[in-house]
Amino acid sequence: MSLKTKILIINIFSIFIITLGIALEIKFVLTQNLEDRLILRTSNMASILSDSIIEPLLSNNVYLTHQILTQYKENNSEVGYIDILSNQNEVLSSTFSNGFPKELYLLQISKTESNVAVFSSEMGKFIDVKYPIADGSLGYIHIGVTEREVGQRIQEIMEKILFLSFFINLLASLLLYKLTNTITANLKKLTLYAKNIALGNKVLEPIIKTNDEVRELFISFKHMLKALERSSKEEIQLITKLKDEEIKRELLKRTMETLEKERKRLSMEIHDSVMQNLASINIMLKIFQSKLDQKEKLDLENIQKLIEATIEELRNIANNLRPPQLEKLGLKSSLESFFNETEKRHNLKTNFDFSISEEKLDWTWSINIYRIIQEAISNIVKHSGANNAFVSIKEINDKIEIEVKDDGEGFDVDETLSKKSNRLGIVDMKERTKTYGGEFFISSTKGGGTIVKISLPKPKNDDIG
Structure with missing residues (x-):
């Protein structure tokens, strides 16, 4: 598997993890928000319903009360049940046709200061909203609503988020692939060029199209080679022109000393200038690396190893110079x-x-x-x-x-x-x-x-x- 492919996989996986975390956080916030809205809407419904059943309750018209509750339940799909409990915890009316569930009854008569209770049943998760009738003098109405609507809404939103994240991931992967390909290709060219120069082989200059630290590194390296070549040619030309051996030796000695000084300067330039450019590249990679998951950071070591190999070649050249x-x-x-x-x-x-x-x-x-x-x-x-x-x-x-x-x-x-x-x-x-x-x-x-x-x-x- 190539280095570019590994980086692409790391990028896709990292964005997936980040997107998943964001999606879970959004889901939690939306669930809370939609549940609050559902409770508020149910409370408003209970308020309207309580006003409409005061008269039937006062006249002890059980049939009419049951009809009103049943009609409200049928007109509101999220409502699972409606019942009325007296102040003595007697069931005055309900929409249950097969008897009032015992577990629900125990939940509703339990002493609690909250008017909202959440419980699970065979039909799913319910929110039970308690509302007083005539300020509680005639008892309390309980409306149980399901979270199906909340779940459907959240599912729609999550699907849109995941769909959008797919395109963001694809775009980021393409950009990262292009960036990585450019960096690794130029570094490979420069490393191969440096190795051939160190071995004394004649090779064509690599073509570095990008205008970044790698290009600056290549330009500095090329200037160093030209300076060495110019010094060597001048040395040979001066030596061949002189016939007097004593003068020739003295001049050669001085030329060698001058050449050693030039080599020292070039060696320092490699250390202080060229290697600083490579350090900048390394910093750029570390900045990108810091955006990845901790477990995935090690997969970027191949790029850093390539940079280190280039630094090692330049260090060898510098050491040979001085x-x-x-x-x-x-x-x-x-x-x-x-x-x-x-x-x-x-x-x-x-x-x-x-x-x-x-x-x-x-x-x-x-x-x-x-x-x-x-x-x-x-x-x-x-x-x-x-x-x-x-x-x-x-x-x-x-x-x-x-x-x-x-x-x-x-x-x-x-x-x-x-x-x-x-x-x-x-x-x-x-x-x-x-x-x-x-x-x-x-x-x-x-x-x-x-x-x-x-x-x-x-x-x-x-x-x-």
Whole structure:
């Protein structure tokens, strides 16, 4: 069952529950109101009837009294019976042809201050209205009316309410389906786009037609990609134009530092701007969720999981742009975190050996080593098909020795370096190594895995800061 179908079912069920509650409340209020009106109408009837039987009662004309009561009962369909009791609780006259019911007699002679009594019988529910004849000197008249008319009226009203609620439910369901379809479709497009960008795949930009937070999120993401692409192109153009190696390395070093600053800015923009837009979407869903029944709220978690997956992808991109642990916890912890994340996402297990002192490594050296290893692991994930990687960082003879191995398929190094489209990762590692006065070596055989070795001189005092 799709997410949109689940939300539609939740909406229909919720509106049904709400409508049912409202209908029951309306039914209760209408019943009270119609019963009050029925009692008032019966009291008026009793008042008129009592005036018309005073003379027959005074003349002790039982036959005429019975005829008047019977005629009133026949002319009023809601009247079930009419009887007259004396002050000594004697039945003077009634419309009952088969004897006066004992239960009704006991009810009418019971001492009560109320002139209205409700009771049930085989014929249904009755309201017994008591009214004095000649201010009670000649006894009391009792009229029993049924609630059939009240029930029929309430049934008609309830049918109209349920009929109207059906159309309201249908309209709300259509609007909700359209809204949910728009949100989920755009989020899926954006999530897939972010995943492909993170993996380095070239894909067409998704078409986001809505003018909401999702579109703002996409625009911010697109601006970030363009800024990174522009910075990379400018870096490559400047490097290729320079022939002097020393100037070239110095400029490359400064370019890398500038690029790292730009990555930091973009990483902060993702956290502070892009993710805020996603938070707005989440708030919108929570507002809708609060309108549902408590038991149904859990079914909206699929949309929130989709948002969380998008946030997770953006967080990974932001972390790749600027590893947060590097400044706080150092190079070793940052690499361990990176290896753990790679194992979770790509099932590549990394055996890590770190045996150098980080005290002399400032941010520039740490991020440079981090980027080299990050690129090496990225190449393993994309091209090697390896299950295991082996990374070691050691200090030997005043040099930092880095080695990255894998048990993958291997490749022809010369053939790969001859293809510009496939050698950018290797070139990046090599140029970074040379920029800091190091040596770069790569070897690989088909079916025998790949080894990348990097030797960097320990940073001097003037390299730190």
